[in-house]
Amino acid sequence: MIFDRKQQRLLLEGKEYTSDDIARFVAEGAENYPSAIWDLYLFLNEWFNDSSVITVHTSGSTGTPKELVARKDQMMQSARLTCEFLNLQAGDTALLCMNLRYIGAMMVVVRSLVAGLNLIVRPASGHPLSDISEPLKFAAMVPLQVYNTLHTPEEKEQLKQTEILIIGGGAVDEALEAEIKSLPIAVYSTYGMTETLSHIALRRLNGNSASGHYYPFPSVELSLSPENTLIIKAPLVCDDILQTNDIARIYPDDSFTILGRKDNVINSGGIKIQAEEIEKVLRPYIPMPFVITSVPDPRLGQAVTLLIEGQLDMEELKNKVQEILPPYDCPKYIRMVDFIPQTGNGKINRVECRTLAEKLL
Structure with a gap:
C-alpha cells in the first residue's frame, strides 16, 4: 500500500x-x-x-x-x-x-x-x-x-x-x-x-x-x-x-x-420509547417511507407521532398499529405528508421531521 x-x-x-x-x-x-x-x-x-x-x-x-x-x-x-x-x-x-x-x-x-x-x-x-x-x-x-x-x-x-x-x-x-x-x-x-x-x-x-x-x-x-x-x-x-x-x-x-x-428517545408520560424500535415493528406494514417522531404534549411531555409519505387507508392503519404495538408505543398522531425530510446523502433528517410534525399539529 x-x-x-x-x-x-x-x-x-x-x-x-x-x-x-x-x-x-x-x-x-x-x-x-x-x-x-x-x-x-x-x-x-x-x-x-x-x-x-x-x-x-x-x-x-x-x-x-x-x-x-x-x-x-x-x-x-x-x-x-x-x-x-x-x-x-x-x-x-x-x-x-x-x-x-x-x-x-x-x-x-x-x-x-x-x-x-x-x-x-x-x-x-x-x-x-x-x-x-x-x-x-x-x-x-x-x-x-x-x-x-x-x-x-x-x-x-x-x-x-x-x-x-x-x-x-x-x-x-x-x-x-x-x-x-x-x-x-x-x-x-x-x-x-x-x-x-x-x-x-x-x-x-x-x-x-x-x-x-x-x-x-x-x-x-x-x-x-x-x-x-x-x-x-x-x-x-x-x-x-x-x-x-x-x-x-x-x-x-x-x-x-x-x-x-439517544436523540430519538421519546419520553412519553414518563416511559422512554426508542423511535427506531417502533419503526422496525411497523416497517412490514407500511409500504412507503415513514418516520416515528414526536411533538410536545402538555400531558405526556412528548407524544409519539407517525409521519407517512403518501396516502394509506387511515382507519385500516390505525387498527393495524393498535394490533401490533403496545399501547404506550402507539402513535397519538398519524399524518400523511408529501415527503419525509432527508439530508443530502439520503438519511432521514430527524430534526426537520420533528419540526414538520409540530407545524402539522
Whole structure:
C-alpha cells in the first residue's frame, strides 16, 4: 500500500494519472468534464496539495450539518483497515457512486489511492449500476441505492457480479436485509461516522458468516457510558475518544449491536420509547417511507407521532398499529405528508421531521 501522497496515482478506468495530471485537468475547467469526474478531480486536487488536512461535511441527519477537519494520514489508515479486512488488492475495480461532499465517498477514493484500486466513477444517483457492464470487485452504496438496485432486474444481475458490497450512511432495515441474504456476493453493513473517517466496524449481512452483530477493527476499543451510549476509542483514525449518541449493547467477544439513538428517545408520560424500535415493528406494514417522531404534549411531555409519505387507508392503519404495538408505543398522531425530510446523502433528517410534525399539529 502507498501512504506517501506524492507517490500515489489515480487509476481511473484503467488509465493512470499523477497529481500533476489532476492539477492540469482542474486548470482546464469544469466545462470539459462530466460533473462526477469533475468532483473527483476537485477532491484529488485538494488531496494532493501541501496541506495535511481536508474539510469534511457531516450529513446533518440528527442536527445541524457541520464542517470537520480530517487528517489525511488518518484517512489513509482508515483506508488500510478496510482494504486489509476485505483483502482488496492493486488493480481491483472499485465503484465510486456517492456524493464526494461526504466521508463515505471520499474514503472510496482514498482506498483506491492507497491500495491501487481501479476506480469506476458514476454520478451519485438512485441507480448506480444502470450503465455498468463490467464485473466489480468492490462497491460502496447507501441503503436507498441498494434497494433500487435490487428492484431493477438488470441492475440486480449486475450487482450479482460485484464481489464485495458495503452499505453505509444509514440503517439497513429488516426487509432489505432479507433481500440481501439471497445474493451470491459478500455484503456488509458498516458502522461509523464522519468523525471516525468512515466505518470502524462491519457486520456481514449474508452467507455463512452473517451476523446480527457489528465487529470492530482490531485497533478499536469500545465501552458504554452510564446511559448505555457507545464510546469509541480508535486512535488510528481519531485523536479524541468519541462519545456517541448511539445506544448500544456490547458482547463478550467485543461485538456490538445498536438499539437506536439517544436523540430519538421519546419520553412519553414518563416511559422512554426508542423511535427506531417502533419503526422496525411497523416497517412490514407500511409500504412507503415513514418516520416515528414526536411533538410536545402538555400531558405526556412528548407524544409519539407517525409521519407517512403518501396516502394509506387511515382507519385500516390505525387498527393495524393498535394490533401490533403496545399501547404506550402507539402513535397519538398519524399524518400523511408529501415527503419525509432527508439530508443530502439520503438519511432521514430527524430534526426537520420533528419540526414538520409540530407545524402539522
